[in-house]
Amino acid sequence: MRLTNFLRCTASAAVVGTAVFGWAGVASAQDQASSVDDIIVTAQKREQSLQDVPIVVTSLSQEALENAGVRDIKDLQILTPGLTVTSTSSEASTTARIRGVGTVGDNPGLESSVGVVIDGVYRSRNGVGFGDLGELSRIEVLKGPQGTLFGKNTSAGVINILTEAPSFTPGGGAELTLGNYGAWGVAGSMTGPLNDQVAYRLYAAHREREGFYDVNVGDGPRTLTEDGTQDFFTVRGQLLVLPNDSASVRLIADYSRRDEFCCVGVQRRTGPIGAIIDSLSTGPGNTPAAAGFGYLPFARLAYANRVTDQEIEDMGVSAEANIDIDAWNATLTSISSWRNWSTTNGQDADFTGADIAYRLPDGDFGASVRNITQEFRLAGATDKLDWLVGFFATRENVNRRDSFFEGDDYAPALSLQLSAALSAATAGAIPTSPSIIPCFTRPAQTALGLQQCLGTQGAISGGGPTIVPGQSLRDRYMQRSDSIALFTNNTYKVTDAFELTLGLRYTYDEKRLIGVQNNVGTNSGVCAAALGNQGAILGVLGTANGGAFLARFCLPWTNPFYANRGINESVNDGTLSGTVKAAYRLNESILVYASYARGYKSFGYNQDRVQVATAAVPLPINPAPSLFFPSEDVDSYELGVKTTLFNRSMLLNATYFDQRFENFQLNTFLGTAFVVESIPELTSRGVDADFLWFTPLEGLTLGGGVTYTDAQFGKFTASQLTNPGNFGGLSLLPGNRPSFAPEWSYVASINFDRSIGNGLRAGFSLSGKYMTDYNTGSDLLPYKLQDGFGTLNGRITLGSEDERWALEVWAQNLTDEEYVQVAYNGFLQGSGFQSTATASGPYAGTFYNPAGDTQTIDAFLGAPRTYGATLRIKY
DSSP: OHHHHHHHHHHHHHHOOOBTTBOOOSHHHHHHOOSGGGOEEOTTSSOEEGGGOSSOEEEEEHHHHHHTTOOSTTGGGGGSTTEEEEEOSSTTSEEEEETTBOOOOSSTTSOOSEEEEETTEEESSGGGGOSOOOSEEEEEEEESOOHHHHOSSOSSEEEEEEEOOOOSSOEEEEEEEEETTTEEEEEEEEEEESSSSEEEEEEEEEEEEOOSEEEEOTTOSOOOOEESOEEEEEEEEEEEEEEETTEEEEEEEEEEEEEEEOOOOEEEEOOTHHHHHHHHSSSOSSOOOOGGGOOOOOOOEEEOSSOOEEEEEEEEEEEEEEEEEGGGTEEEEEEEEEEEEEEEEOEETTOSSSOOEEEOSSSSSEEEEEEEEEEEEEEEEOSSEEEEEEEEEEEEEEEEEEEEEEOTTHHHHHHHHHHHHHHHHTTTSSOOOSOOHHHHHSTTOOHHHHHHHHHTTTOSSSOOOOOOSEEEEEEEEEEEEEEEEEEEEEEEESSSSEEEEEEEEEEEEEEEEEEEEEEOSSTHHHHHHHHHTHHHHHHHHOHHHHHHHHHHHTOGGGOGGGTTEEEEEEEEEEEEEEEEEEEEEEETTEEEEEEEEEEEEOOEEOOSOOEEOOSSSOSTTEEOSOOEEOOEEEEEEEEEEEEEETTTTEEEEEEEEEEEEEEEEEEEEOSSSEEEEEEEEEEEEEEEEEEEEEOSSTTEEEEEEEEEEEEEEOOOOGGGSSSGGGHHHHTTOTTSOOTTOOSEEEEEEEEEEEEEETTEEEEEEEEEEEEOOEEOSTTOOGGGEEOOEEEEEEEEEEEETTSSEEEEEEEESTTOOOOEEEEEEOTTSOOSSOSSOOOSSTTTTSSOOGGGOOOOEEEEEOOOOEEEEEEEEEO
């Protein structure tokens, strides 16, 4: 019985030649998937027709994914309205967002609001889903909280990835891909029986590509003049064991490695500090400023004098066992996993040709996530009740390593910025100079002595210490997380037309952070010496300006308060989440449903140097007493309708959603460091609508979808933040739309595939997405706005009717749309916010004033047009 059931399951998955926005691309799938009823999903941990599930699900078949060129979760967004996936300084820092909600992934202390599950195994960071996912059976994108069945940290949704399982029918295939940017790739797979009870599947792939960016290396020592390269290898092996008719075991082992150069940023806007950067660099140090310091023309020319090596390694094993219990009409499922994911990076921290700040790929800058998971589920059914109970446990160890180096140009760049500000304030009485830091750090400096030193460009002898090139910090963070959960999900058939679902999950989390923050070298002495002259500095410059200068001398990497500082924090908590759903079938073609769900995203620790002001030292230079941030919760309401039309050849679904997040975990870069804050309230309301039509014309399928999102931060004040001093840099948030939350997101696709005679098939597919404008920066600075844009992927296929071979000509981003993934503040290159609130105008009450915005804005860009050809062979 188990063998029969398993073959039925795998067959039904293969037959799903289409799904929402997914269209069949091979003969066998097209012949059988001619009805909406063929679309099967496992959103409730059991196989169901998509139209019977009271959840918003985008289900994408293998053929749909191939037609759209999907190899990883970033490619997936072109097929899914309301989904955005971005990467920043490394592909390890990948973030998925659904309906405008997600968590920036630059810090491993933060777990994602959008969970990634691969073959039943939960992946706690989005970055682990970025890579060649291999032979895909289908991908399901579940929108809204899914904490009952998919666990914690799925408060915004789940990307559920199902790969091809081993088959007892021998087979295999290979593919060769050639493309522009010097791209090439090879992949191959084999499957078949080892004996009557064991089948195997083996997949391996290697892909390489030249970079998407040209790089001006400025001062060096970097010599590589391209960035954004690809050099990726993966292998995945599986065994399917059927010991008897009532049991099956699926064993999976995988390994992947990336050894690439990624990622540089380009100037989106060059501020006044750009002239200082140019004066320090060999040749231009950044893109020349536009008139009035406005937007710069789109260009893929970056400036980076330091290397951006990226090494990512991911490996793991898992075992899924299913045992039928005939007496209960139930199945016991066990899923066990062990995973190890690590990354080591190099970074040009300032993204300019000047040698200001950097991190080396020497092993001191990177992170690793190691975890084990165990899940048990017992699920069964009676005439009236589909029931499920389960247990889940995981232990996760996160290790983060951080280091920081000041370059030859750090001290002159800081001196020129500070003296330029003084020169502007004194009508030129104090000249600009690259060497004024010693004026502030001279032992026992007086107000008169400081004025004289500044007036002579720091030429007076006997000055104090300055910042010298070299390493200034080496930090280590080790976080252990233990989580256990009990859950149940039950659907009761009140009548043949009316069903009620109740799901509950109790989760207990315990986390402990141990860390050591070490200062290296002598640069922290600059801060100590300046603080010793605090009276003279404030006396000459005033409290506000003097405090700002002192804060610049005491940034996290030059702060003596971090010398050999130990961290030891722990916390535990339990929470109840769950869902209630009611579904009523008006007739065979119309299902209406309403649901409520309570979602939960775990608390954690910001594994970084965090500085705050205190009553004793009212400057933002004190190490935060705690790196803890609280849990994120969401209450979500949905009201939907699923309709099946035209003899079940068309589906048209629509859902209204209303989500309210409490303590939304925001991670944003403010130009010197990442800040994690819990925003009291974020709401996301709107409509998801899906359309799919198997047209009467043989081989032609049309689909589309739209998400309308009205997302908004609640009003909040400085006193409501964990660190009130962060409010200035976040003051544009209250009452405004969050980043990556376009009001409208549309997708559409067309697929045509049919026989053309002489044993041949031909077809084409187009997949497109358009999003209205949205801000790409967590702090919502206006220069980070991305205008509305659309992307289009296309593919033309010619192959044999028996699928033995196929030649595809394809293009991604066919129209070469130019767009920004993420915009961010240039490191130590101006400021977008003032030290006092703006009194009037459109930004009244915030700390932003357009006239005083000197911030250079950098950006990580979207991929350009890529094109090529792929030859597939099967046997």
